[in-house]
Structures are given as C-alpha cells and as structure tokens.
Amino acid sequence: MKFFERIKKDIRVVFERDPAAKSVLEVILCYSGLHAIWLHRLSHALFTRGWIVSARLVSNFCRFLTGIEIHPGATIGDGLFIDHGTGIVIGETAELGKNVTLYQGVTLGGTGKEKGKRHPTIGNNVVVATGAKVLGSFKVGDHAKIGAGSVVLKEVPPHATVVGIPGRVVVLHGQRVHNEEEYRKAFLDLCAERGYDVNNPKTRAEILDEIDVDLNHNLLPDPEREMMEVALRQIQRLEKRVNELETQLAEARAEISAEAMRTSSIEVALTEQKSLSEQKVDLKKS
Numbered sequence: 001m002k003f004f005e006r007i008k009k010d011i012r013v014v015f016e017r018d019p020a021a022k023s024v025l026e027v028i029l030c031y032s033g034l035h036a037i038w039l040h041r042l043s044h045a046l047f048t049r050g051w052i053v054s055a056r057l058v059s060n061f062c063r064f065l066t067g068i069e070i071h072p073g074a075t076i077g078d079g080l081f082i083d084h085g086t087g088i089v090i091g092e093t094a095e096l097g098k099n100v101t102l103y104q105g106v107t108l109g110g111t112g113k114e115k116g117k118r119h120p121t122i123g124n125n126v127v128v129a130t131g132a133k134v135l136g137s138f139k140v141g142d143h144a145k146i147g148a149g150s151v152v153l154k155e156v157p158p159h160a161t162v163v164g165i166p167g168r169v170v171v172l173h174g175q176r177v178h179n180e181e182e183y184r185k186a187f188l189d190l191c192a193e194r195g196y197d198v199n200n201p202k203t204r205a206e207i208l209d210e211i212d213v214d215l216n217h218n219l220l221p222d223p224e225r226e227m228m229e230v231a232l233r234q235i236q237r238l239e240k241r242v243n244e245l246e247t248q249l250a251e252a253r254a255e256i257s258a259e260a261m262r263t264s265s266i267e268v269a270l271t272e273q274k275s276l277s278e279q280k281v282d283l284k285k286s
Contacts, residue, residue, distance in 0.1 A: 009078060009206075010034055012196075017081045017101060032066035033082025033102075040070045047072035074108075076100075077124070091119035097142070098124045105131040111153075123158065164224075 014027045014034060021027050027034060039062035047055035055072035063069045068085045070076070073092035079099035082088060087105040090096075093116070094108040106128045110118035120134045123142035130148040134140065141158030151165045192198045 006078070010037060013079050013081050013099075018083060032068065033085040036062055036066045036068040036070060036082060036085060036088075037076070037080055039065070040072070040074070040076060043070075043072040044074070044076075074119075093117045093137070094119035095121040097122055097126070100125070101127045103128065103130040103132075103148075107133045107135070109133065109135045111136045120152075 011024055011027050011034070014031055015021050021031075039058060043055040043058035043062065046052075046058065052072075059070065059072050066085060068082060068088045070088075070090045071092040071094070074090045075095045076090075077096050077098040077100065080096060081099075081101045083101065084104040085102075088102055089107045089109060091108055091110050093110070096108075100122050108120050108122065108128075117137045120136060121139045122128070122134070123140055123144065125143045126140055126145070128134065128146045129150075132146045132148060132150045132152065134146065134152045136153055138155040140146070140152070140156040141160060143159045144156045145161045146152055146156070147161070147163035149165070150163050152162055153166050156162050196203060198204050
C-alpha cells in the first residue's frame with residue numbers, strides 16, 4: 001500500500017470507530033493513538049534493518065509523547081485503531097491482524113523468560129476493551145471481543161466473547177447487537193460524501209472489511225451474575241416447595257386431629273352405650 005493511501009486509511013479508520021472525531025485536522029493533530037501507530041512504523045522499519053538502538057529510541061520517544069508503548073519488533077496490520085491509548089503495552093513478538101481496536105490500558109504481554117515467540121497473536125477485527133490483559137503466546141481468533149478488565153491466558157476461538165479473570169468464553173457465534181446491514185449502508189453513504197469511491201469494488205470491500213468490527217464491548221454477558229441468578233431461582237424453587245410441604249403437613253395435622261376427635265367421640269358413645277347396657281342388666285337382676 002502506498003504511503004499516502006495508508007495515511008488516508010489510518011484517518012478513515014478513526015472516523016469509522018470514534019464518533020467524537022470531528023475533522024481531519026483534529027484527527028491528525030490530536031489523536032495520540034494515530035501518532036503512536038505512525039511512530040511505530042518508523043521504529044519497526046529501523047528494527048527490521050538491524051538498527052536496534054535507533055528503533056528503541058523512537059519507541060521510547062513515542063511512549064513519552066503518547067503514553068503508548070509498542071515494541072519496535074511488534075507486527076501490526078492495517079486498520080489498527082487505538083482509542084485514548086494511555087497505558088497500552090504491546091510486546092516484541094506480538095502480532096496484530098487487520099482492523100484491530102485497542103482501548104486504554106490494554107496489555108499484549110508475554111509470560112516467563114523464554115526466547116522466541118512469547119506474545120499473543122491477535123486476529124482480524126478483534127476488539128480488546130479497556131484494561132484487558134492478554135498474556136502468552138497464543139492466538140485470539142478473528143472477530144473476537146475481550147471484555148474490560150479481563151485477563152486472557154489461553155487461546156480464544158473466532159467470533160468469541162471473553163470476560164473475567166481468568167478470561168473465559170461466554171459467547172461464541174452469538175447474535176450481533178446492532179443491525180449490520182443498516183450500519184454498513186449508512187457508513188458507505190458517509191464515505192461517499194467524504195469523496196471515497198464506494199462504487200469501486202476494491203475500495204468498497206476494503207471499507208466493509210474495516211467497519212466489520214463490533215465495538216459494543218459493554219454489552220457482554222456476566223457469568224457470575226448468571227450463576228447468582230440461577231442460585232436465586234433454585235432457592236426460590238426450594239422455598240416454594242417447602243411452603244407446599246408445610247401446607248400439606250398442616251392439612252394432614254388437621255385431618256389427623258379431626259380423625260382423632262371422631263375416634264374419641266365414637267369411644268365416648270361406645271362407653272356410654274356399654275354403661276347403659278350394664279345398667280339394664282342390673283335392673284333386670286334386681
């Protein structure tokens with residue numbers, strides 16, 4: 001991809017994923033995530049040519065300027081969007097696919113002291129929410145979402161949603177939370193207004209691929225809440241059953257009491273009848 005085309009795409013990605021972006025000038029001057037991406041490309045180019053110290057100096061300058069630390073050895077695909085960005089750390093052997101979205105405080109880190117590949121590989125169209133930590137050498141599948149504050153320590157399948165500490169998959173190939181067709185049409189119209197040739201198949205496919213990112217990382221299942229709700233329903237079911245048993249017991253006691261009273265009345269009647277019979281016998285003898 002040519003230099004200026006890549007710059008235009010970087011700016012377009014910001015408009016696609018940040019509704020706060022108002023103008024191209026604002027994006028170029030004020031978006032630290034964009035500055036970090038551009039500086040990383042420079043440091044990565046130096047790193048791959050063996051100019052390690054120069055690459056690290058550029059990386060450190062980027063961290064000082066933006067608060068975002070990206071190791072020069074990290075491989076980053078097109079369409080990366082870093083929102084806010086403060087506190088983001090991307091390790092040396094990390095690999096990011098196309099159209100990845102990272103929020104502030106994300107760590108793509110390694111575990112242990114082993115050499116070689118020790119950082120995660122992030123697939124295409126992945127969203128990693130605020131404060132999430134992805135640690136280790138494994139793959140996060142395409143179109144996955146990692147919830148805020150999650151700590152992911154093992155592989156994530158494509159189209160999965162991961163939350164919790166440690167991270168666990170709670171949705172896989174679930175229903176999307178927005179109308180995808182309407183969203184795509186509206187954004188294509190917006191791109192057309194901004195001068196992009198959306199009728200060009202290549203440009204159109206590229207834009208549709210870029211916007212196929214589900215940013216609703218706040219709409220995630222809560223496994224702990226679900227477990228508590230299940231436990232609550234079970235308690236309510238048990239309480240209902242106990243109440244039914246208590247009612248049955250009270251009815252049984254009432255029946256037993258009534259039966260005891262009937263039995264007592266019969267015994268009294270029999271006793272009186274026996275006493276009358278004895279009196280008749282005594283009268284006949286006398």
